[in-house]
Amino acid sequence: MVSKLxxxxxxxxxxxxxxxxxxxxAAALPTYGSGEEISMKGVKISGRPLYLDMQATCPVDxxxxxxxxxxxxxxxxxxxxxxxxYGWESDLAVEKAREQVASLINASxxxxxxTSGATESNNISIKGLMHFYRDKKKHVITTQTEHKCxxxxxxxxxxxxxxxxxxxxxxxxxxxxxxxxxxIRADTGLxxxxxxxxxxxxxxxxxxxxxICKEKGVFFHTDAAQALGKVPIDVEKMNISLMSxxxxxxxxxxGVGALYMRRRPRVRVEPQMNGGGQERGIRSGTVPTPLxxxxxxxxxxAAKEMEYxxxxxxxxxxxxxxxIRAKLDGVVVNGSVEKRYPGNLNLSFAYVEGESLLMGLKExxxxxxxxxxxxxxxxxYVLRALGxxxxxxxxxxxxxIGRFTTEEEIDRAVELTVHQVEKLxxxxxxxxxxxxxxxxxxxxxxxx
Amino acid sequence: MAxxxxxxxxxxxxxxxxxxxxxxxxxxxxxxxREYAKRRTKDGFRHNKNLSDTSSISSAFxxxxxxxxxxxxxxxxxxxxxxxxxxxxxIKQS
Numbered sequence: 212m213v214s215k216l217x218x219x220x221x222x223x224x225x226x227x228x229x230x231x232x233x234x235x236x237a238a239a240l241p242t243y244g245s246g247e248e249i250s251m252k253g254v255k256i257s258g259r260p261l262y263l264d265m266q267a268t269c270p271v272d273x274x275x276x277x278x279x280x281x282x283x284x285x286x287x288x289x290x291x292x293x294x295x296x297y298g299w300e301s302d303l304a305v306e307k308a309r310e311q312v313a314s315l316i317n318a319s320x321x322x323x324x325x326t327s328g329a330t331e332s333n334n335i336s337i338k339g340l341m342h343f344y345r346d347k348k349k350h351v352i353t354t355q356t357e358h359k360c361x362x363x364x365x366x367x368x369x370x371x372x373x374x375x376x377x378x379x380x381x382x383x384x385x386x387x388x389x390x391x392x393x394x395i396r397a398d399t400g401l402x403x404x405x406x407x408x409x410x411x412x413x414x415x416x417x418x419x420x421x422x423i424c425k426e427k428g429v430f431f432h433t434d435a436a437q438a439l440g441k442v443p444i445d446v447e448k449m450n451i452s453l454m455s456x457x458x459x460x461x462x463x464x465x466g467v468g469a470l471y472m473r474r475r476p477r478v479r480v481e482p483q484m485n486g487g488g489q490e491r492g493i494r495s496g497t498v499p500t501p502l503x504x505x506x507x508x509x510x511x512x513a514a515k516e517m518e519y520x521x522x523x524x525x526x527x528x529x530x531x532x533x534x535i536r537a538k539l540d541g542v543v544v545n546g547s548v549e550k551r552y553p554g555n556l557n558l559s560f561a562y563v564e565g566e567s568l569l570m571g572l573k574e575x576x577x578x579x580x581x582x583x584x585x586x587x588x589x590x591x592y593v594l595r596a597l598g599x600x601x602x603x604x605x606x607x608x609x610x611x612i613g614r615f616t617t618e619e620e621i622d623r624a625v626e627l628t629v630h631q632v633e634k635l636x637x638x639x640x641x642x643x644x645x646x647x648x649x650x651x652x653x654x655x656x657x658x659x
Numbered sequence: 660m661a662x663x664x665x666x667x668x669x670x671x672x673x674x675x676x677x678x679x680x681x682x683x684x685x686x687x688x689x690x691x692x693r694e695y696a697k698r699r700t701k702d703g704f705r706h707n708k709n710l711s712d713t714s715s716i717s718s719a720f721x722x723x724x725x726x727x728x729x730x731x732x733x734x735x736x737x738x739x740x741x742x743x744x745x746x747x748x749x750i751k752q753s
Contacts, residue, residue, distance in 0.1 A: 258747035
């Protein structure tokens with residue numbers, strides 16, 4: 212066991228090295244005080260914020276890190292090297308990881324292609340599949356609440372003279388199955404509906420959609436990045452043809468994902484990455500062994516821990532929602548309350564401005580909307596598709612609960628949120644008018 | 660709890676493993692991982708408390724033993740890279 216003295220010495224050396232390193236954009240970097248506080252973007256906080264943004268990314272589970280480290284240290288071989296031990300042991304590890312990923316979704320390991328993430332898998336599924344079948348199939352169906360990469364790939368296809376139907380969703384975020392059935396045409400090549408939405412957490416009826424696609428003979432792609440390891444997925448039962456998986460949403464490393472491609476009946480795609488023909492020619496490029504091993508370990512863990520985590524996260528979600536609702540009114544849950552993954556809670560607070568709420572919640576790491584869209588100021592397109600009014604869409608906050616979240620963190624988050632919302636509402640003249648009983652929609656604002 | 664007749668662990672061994680896991684878990688520098696490790700150990704042992712046949716007890720025991728090895732290694736790794744500023748949850752509120 213490494214002694215405390217050695218650890219302290221190592222710590223001192225690394226921290227002095229950090230001070231010596233030249234940082235170019237010094238103004239933007241956070242300054243860490245002498246173990247007391249962090250100052251960043253003009254805000255001072257006393258410690259690292261508590262993390263409630265599990266949909267953006269999850270911390271790597273220590274058991275996953277333990278599985279990955281040997282492949283960064285001594286077993287660093289390229290899995291495609293056929294002539295020596297380094298290649299063989301690396302290849303063995305990749306194949307084991309493939310097995311682990313496949314067993315989580317009830318697929319065969321031959322149907323798993325490792326990619327750099329769910330975004331790349333989505334690109335291959337949508338553009339790759341439609342390009343392959345472009346002679347006979349010209350139509351794609353997707354929803355308005357899909358992830359940006361799916362929507363952007365579809366837009367790219369539109370520019371190539373494909374037809375794309377963006378199905379609207381109901382006000383609870385779920386797809387209307389009759390509208391889907393009616394939208395399928397003779398030349399429809401692909402239906403793409405995500406399993407669990409990353410912004411609002413609703414779980415789509417994947418099994419029913421799979422059944423509709425099977426009877427109509429259309430390929431069914433689902434983006435299961437948020438669903439993997441959290442809700443049970445069975446590609447046979449749900450009749451899925453293509454599925455995108457992401458590593459860093461299941462407590463694995465960032466930079467790895469997978470694509471499930473059905474073999475019976477065979478699904479074929481045009482590769483988006485050309486090269487040495489790795490991964491059955493679908494995705495050329497050296498397979499990153501440590502990342503893939505981490506992904507496999509994370510999937511195996513997820514299979515073991517799914518029940519335990521789900522029960523716990525459901526309890527924490529109820530604690531969070533009840534805690535906030537007990538002290539505040541005007542709290543709206545965005546998306547269906549029943550058909551939702553418990554770890555994702557998207558709330559809108561009436562009469563409060565979103566940016567100022569987030570600024571005041573600096574000790575809690577949450578996000579409004581999704582990580583992809585929080586940089587822009589426009590309200591989330593997902594909430595707009597739900598029919599949420601613009602002022603409520605602006606004040607939405609997404610709480611992400613995960614395996615490592617504690618009850619104390621939930622209680623602190625409730626306390627901080629309630630405090631901040633009350634503070635902002637007290638300052639708000641609109642809220643004063645509402646308390647006096649004036650209906651805000653009936654006000655005729657004078658023009659200046 | 661079955662006594663170790665044909666190769667199964669004794670009650671004392673199980674308890675000793677439980678205490679070792681808890682003691683090791685307390686060493687994690689990261690607040691969330693530390694709390695998770697403690698909680699998961701307690702819940703894991705509680706869940707398996709009523710196992711009766713030797714083979715499942717043995718496999719649960721060896722599983723926990725390998726988890727202990729993993730935990731010991733990772734406590735070291737996490738402490739090597741522990742951030743100087745702790746989580747907000749660990750700072751006493753004035």
